[in-house]
Amino acid sequence: xxxxxILIVGGGIAGLTLAIAxxxxxxxxxxxESNPQWGVYGVGIILQSNALRALETLGLxxxxxxxxxxxxxxxxxxxxxxxxxxxxxxxxxxxxxxSSTGVLRPVLHDIxxxxxxxxxxxxxxxxxxxxSAQAGGxxxxxxxxxSVGSYDLVVGADGIxxxxxxxxxxxxxxxxxxxxxxxxxxxxxxxxxPHAVMYRGTRTQAGLIPLTQDKMYLLLxxxxxxxxxxxxxxxxxxxxxxxxxxxxxxxxxxxxxxxSNEIVYSPLEPLLMPAPWHRGRVVLVGDAAHATTPHxxxxxxxxxxxxxxLSELLDEAPSIDQALxxxxxxxxxxCRLIVYNSLQIGRWQLQAWEGKPDPQxxxxxxxxxxxxxxxxxx
Ligand SMILES: Cc1cc2nc3c(=O)[nH]c(=O)nc-3n(C[C@H](O)[C@H](O)[C@H](O)COP(=O)(O)OP(=O)(O)OC[C@H]3O[C@@H](n4cnc5c(N)ncnc54)[C@H](O)[C@@H]3O)c2cc1C
Numbered sequence: 001x002x003x004x005x006i007l008i009v010g011g012g013i014a015g016l017t018l019a020i021a022x023x024x025x026x027x028x029x030x031x032x033e034s035n036p037q038w039g040v041y042g043v044g045i046i047l048q049s050n051a052l053r054a055l056e057t058l059g060l061x062x063x064x065x066x067x068x069x070x071x072x073x074x075x076x077x078x079x080x081x082x083x084x085x086x087x088x089x090x091x092x093x094x095x096x097x098x099s100s101t102g103v104l105r106p107v108l109h110d111i112x113x114x115x116x117x118x119x120x121x122x123x124x125x126x127x128x129x130x131x132s133a134q135a136g137g138x139x140x141x142x143x144x145x146x147s148v149g150s151y152d153l154v155v156g157a158d159g160i161x162x163x164x165x166x167x168x169x170x171x172x173x174x175x176x177x178x179x180x181x182x183x184x185x186x187x188x189x190x191x192x193x194p195h196a197v198m199y200r201g202t203r204t205q206a207g208l209i210p211l212t213q214d215k216m217y218l219l220l221x222x223x224x225x226x227x228x229x230x231x232x233x234x235x236x237x238x239x240x241x242x243x244x245x246x247x248x249x250x251x252x253x254x255x256x257x258x259x260s261n262e263i264v265y266s267p268l269e270p271l272l273m274p275a276p277w278h279r280g281r282v283v284l285v286g287d288a289a290h291a292t293t294p295h296x297x298x299x300x301x302x303x304x305x306x307x308x309x310l311s312e313l314l315d316e317a318p319s320i321d322q323a324l325x326x327x328x329x330x331x332x333x334x335c336r337l338i339v340y341n342s343l344q345i346g347r348w349q350l351q352a353w354e355g356k357p358d359p360q361x362x363x364x365x366x367x368x369x370x371x372x373x374x375x376x377x378x
Pocket of ligand 1: 045157286288298299301
């Protein structure tokens with residue numbers, strides 16, 4: 001395809017990976033990022049083997065493996081720390097990588113950001129799109145600093161609350177709170193957490209995920225009816241209350257919680273954009289197009305895969321319009337499966353916590369089947 005000018009709105013996981021993928025193929029692009037510090041707010045992230053498979057095609061897998069903590073097993077305990085069962089997660093990489101690799105979220109961001117800068121991708125910080133208008137196969141953009149630009153393609157990689165989605169696709173496409181929230185903080189990793197550990201409470205689900213030789217994170221899934229707005233200062237006390245029933249390692253961590261400002265509280269709000277994921281020459285990638293709850297830990301994997309597929313199509317399809325149509329066609333069902341099945345798992349948990357468990361509920365089987373379906377090439 002002839003040379004083109006591409007603007008990526010958002011320098012997070014999807015935007016950075018897409019910039020790397022395009023540049024590797026010799027396609028020029030530039031990034032704008034609204035956060036002047038270009039940092040990330042977060043604890044850790046699980047990279048599943050399909051994430052590493054996608055990152056390997058971009059030459060980034062080894063750096064993530066070296067910075068992270070690979071593991072393939074999840075051990076399940078009751079709330080008091082009594083062992084229940086062990087699960088070996090499906091490996092989608094033909095055993096090239098572990099099934100999962102825990103990575104500190106800021107470290108993953110640093111790896112992607114460093115590569116973008118090393119590839120000399122232009123990045124402008126503290127900037128967003130104020131207005132965009134399309135005519136004749138071009139997008140004319142006015143930025144928030146009043147500068148202007150004209151592009152062959154604009155990519156909305158601006159996350160779950162995407163403004164590109166709102167302004168170009170319509171305000172009706174909003175993520176919807178599904179009843180659960182996730183609490184997380186980073187802690188020192190003891191030797192007995194060399195794999196994921198899940199603890200089943202009566203009305204919550206706790207877990208520990210290894211991130212490095214020294215660090216892990218604690219996660220707690222809770223029901224938060226009505227999606228209350230929580231004061232930042234109250235997080236420590238509220239988390240202590242919610243962890244009250246746990247013994248064992250979780251109980252120990254609950255007695256030594258960090259300050260509220262080190263606790264990340266995330267209401268879970270999935271969204272799946274209907275096909276197609278483009279309007280004219282504006283296309284969505286990552287959470288802007290498909291935000292999932294974290295029950296199968298696939299949100300970032302889907303963003304990496306979006307980047308690999310979109311860059312390939314923009315390089316190889318006869319026209320941008322054909323590339324964009326083929327992009328949704330290749331991505332939609334895979335992302336739908338993740339969003340729907342992750343949501344189903346969350347709903348089963350909520351039903352069980354309300355004392356009305358669905359007799360059909362089988363979280364491990366649905367999670368394994370979903371991962372198996374991702375084994376197919378992207
Ligand atoms: C609790 C929780 C746990 C999770 N755990 C996992 C996990 O273990 N494994 C996994 O694979 N996924 C996980 N995810 C999902 C994962 O975090 C997301 O799928 C991923 O961050 C999506 O990347 P993104 O680039 O689309 O969005 P983001 O990472 O949100 O990046 C968007 C970027 O765009 C910028 N931006 C926003 N608005 C604008 C604007 N108007 N103009 C310019 N820039 C803008 C933002 O500042 C940001 O830098 C989890 C999610 C949650 C909520």
